[in-house]
Amino acid sequence: MVDNFWPARRCVYCGGLSSKIALCEGCAASLPWIDEACPGCARPQNFKALCSSCLKKPRPFDAAWAAFRLDAPVQQAIHDVKYHAGFLQARLLGELMAQKLGRRALPLPELVIPVPLHRNRLMLRGYNQSLEIAQSFTRTLALKIDANAAKRIRATPDQIGLSAAQRRRNLHNAFTVDARVAGKHIALLDDVMTTGTTLAELARAARKAGAVRIEAWALARVP
Numbered sequence: 001m002v003d004n005f006w007p008a009r010r011c012v013y014c015g016g017l018s019s020k021i022a023l024c025e026g027c028a029a030s031l032p033w034i035d036e037a038c039p040g041c042a043r044p045q046n047f048k049a050l051c052s053s054c055l056k057k058p059r060p061f062d063a064a065w066a067a068f069r070l071d072a073p074v075q076q077a078i079h080d081v082k083y084h085a086g087f088l089q090a091r092l093l094g095e096l097m098a099q100k101l102g103r104r105a106l107p108l109p110e111l112v113i114p115v116p117l118h119r120n121r122l123m124l125r126g127y128n129q130s131l132e133i134a135q136s137f138t139r140t141l142a143l144k145i146d147a148n149a150a151k152r153i154r155a156t157p158d159q160i161g162l163s164a165a166q167r168r169r170n171l172h173n174a175f176t177v178d179a180r181v182a183g184k185h186i187a188l189l190d191d192v193m194t195t196g197t198t199l200a201e202l203a204r205a206a207r208k209a210g211a212v213r214i215e216a217w218a219l220a221r222v223p
């Protein structure tokens with residue numbers, strides 16, 4: 001049903017011919033892909049080792065990964081997904097993410113858990129943007145997704161404009177994760193990773209619930 005809206009084999013960005021997904025090779029290549037990043041926090045950098053801030057203070061998750069820098073046109077696409085129900089964009093972004101994830105040499109997680117929205121926010125928006133993106137790449141990579149394992153039990157104000165310390169306070173004990181993650185290698189998915197506070201708080205809850213290896217994934221990372 002959704003496919004009818006996608007012009008067949010036309011790039012959604014430039015209108016040129018496209019062979020595989022809805023984006024031609026030229027447009028796909030010109031996206032702000034992250035080539036090299038800190039394995040601890042996914043911050044783009046030009047070497048593979050942990051960055052100085054991760055060396056000083058390890059994060060509550062075991063590894064972090066993001067496909068893109070939060071930059072044009074990915075930034076606008078995420079905005080569409082988040083605020084204008086851009087489900088086609090979500091699917092496209094998820095497929096791009098799958099391409100990049102599929103090339104990693106690391107083992108893939110047993111379970112992908114999108115960062116949950118509080119039920120009030122979910123009712124207002126009608127959907128969870130992280131779940132929309134996760135559904136797309138988990139389908140492509142045949143990964144398991146569990147959108148109910150984690151819950152946001154506190155309605156927290158938006159993080160925009162808050163300092164790192166304020167973000168931490170804002171999100172303290174905001175999540176619970178149930179025991180189905182126990183003993184598992186999981187990946188938590190957020191649409192955008194800014195300071196990593198949201199993913200860190202969710203990771204703490206997942207650790208309490210017994211997850212053994214926790215990766216923090218984001219579609220895009222604020223450099």
Ligand SMILES: [Zn+2]
Pocket residue numbers: 011012013014015016023024025026027028
């Ligand atoms: Zn194109």
Ligand SMILES: [Zn+2]
Pocket residue numbers: 038039040041042043050051052053054055
């Ligand atoms: Zn780092």
